[in-house]
Amino acid sequence: MPVAPLSDAEFTWVRDRIAGFCGLYFDQELKYLVERRLLRRLEARHLRSFGEYLLYLQRPSAGSQELSLLVENLATNETYFFREDFQLRAFREEILPEIKARKEATGEHRLRIFSAGCSSGEEPYTIAMLILESQAFSDWKVEILAGDISATMIEIARRGIYSAASFRVTDEYYLQKYFTKLNGKYQILPAVKDLVHFNVLNLLLAEKSPPLLNLDIIFCRNVIIYFNLESKRQLVAQFYRLLREEGFLLLGHSESLMNLSTAFRLRHLRHDLVYQKPPHEGKD
Ligand SMILES: C[S@@+](CC[C@H](N)C(=O)[O-])C[C@H]1O[C@@H](n2cnc3c(N)ncnc32)[C@H](O)[C@@H]1O
Known part of the structure; x- marks a missing residue:
């Protein structure tokens, strides 16, 4: 019937x-x-x-x-490697060196990045490849945490095997260096895979995941665009708490914090505009 x-x-x-x-x-x-x-x-x-x-x-x-x-x-799970190149350039050439210099000064050799709404894993693996390429963190403890509400997407991400659609803007150089061919597809190498820790998680409850504290950078790209206003505000306030002072929040190119939060500082970097949690007021 x-x-x-x-x-x-x-x-x-x-x-x-x-x-x-x-x-x-x-x-x-x-x-x-x-x-x-x-x-x-x-x-x-x-x-x-x-x-x-x-x-x-x-x-x-x-x-x-x-x-x-x-x-x-x-949910829309659309994603691919090296998405939004101009932002990744800001990440590689401006944000990473700035964080490195700041942390070198205190002797803290630890970098914590969260890919929020990571879908099938292309975003956090891109971040991992860029960090490996920079060679600036080889003796550091690097943790790339990645979460998505979809158990199916996290399973694909953990498997790390991708077909051509995921590489629509990927340089041949990265394919050759960080993947092996497998039955017409590409499998990510363990050196990249081992840097990323995937979890099924609802971002609205992310604060309940203890390992997510003290983050240096949050990538949350092409996720809040699908949210209602109240959830956007709730999520952004949570990101603020999960970030360390001077930590960065990177949104998708069509997303902004307008009407969502005034707590972050807008930084005009050479390659992109990004949000940064300000240092604690009253600190020397
Ligand atoms: C369009 S994809 C973006 C993937 C990647 N960040 C990018 O920019 O290529 C959006 C992802 O957000 C996830 N998502 C939506 N709401 C979520 C929530 N409340 N918690 C965790 N993940 C969520 C979806 O499952 C989907 O995989």
Whole structure:
């Protein structure tokens, strides 16, 4: 029997439930998309109507598991190696040397970077390759933490095997140096893989993950663009707390902190504009 269309009231309920859970927000124009993905999930659960599916989502434990699966179906996971080259140039040529100089002065040889919303891993592996290339941190403890709400994406990231679409802007040099060929695909070398620690995590709850403290740089690119205003603000405030003083926040090229936070300083670097947590006021 065909399933009756998703009503506006059902759409609003599920839309708000998703936004409260993980920040992703779908406005009325995307109702068709939400309906299509919901249909997939209700068929997978052998349910007969959207009403039944929404009731299923309200079940104490099965409901939150199902919500995660629904979010996996709805999130945009688009990513590729060396995305947003101008920003990566700022990272490599300006941010890393600045952090290195600052830390050399105190003798702290530790670098902690978080790729927030890392999808299938191309972003944190790009960061790792750039750090290895710089050769400036070879005797340092370098940790690149990477998290995504999608268990499927994190599984792909941990496997580290990619096809041509992931390399649409990658220089042949990096392919040759940091990957091995495997059945027409490319596998990332252990030297890169070992620098990155992947976790399934909901960014809105990132503060509950203890290893995420004291970060030098947070990359959160092409993630908040899909969030509602309240979740954007909540996430940015959390990033502020997770960053060390003078730590950097790098957003995607179409994202900014306008209307979200005034706590960060906007730095005009040669290659890009980036956000920085200011040093503690009143410090010498
Ligand atoms: C478009 S991809 C961006 C990937 C990468 N940062 C880039 O710029 O290429 C957005 C990713 O954010 C993830 N995401 C969305 N909401 C999230 C949340 N609340 N917690 C963790 N990850 C989330 C999605 O699963 C998706 O993989």
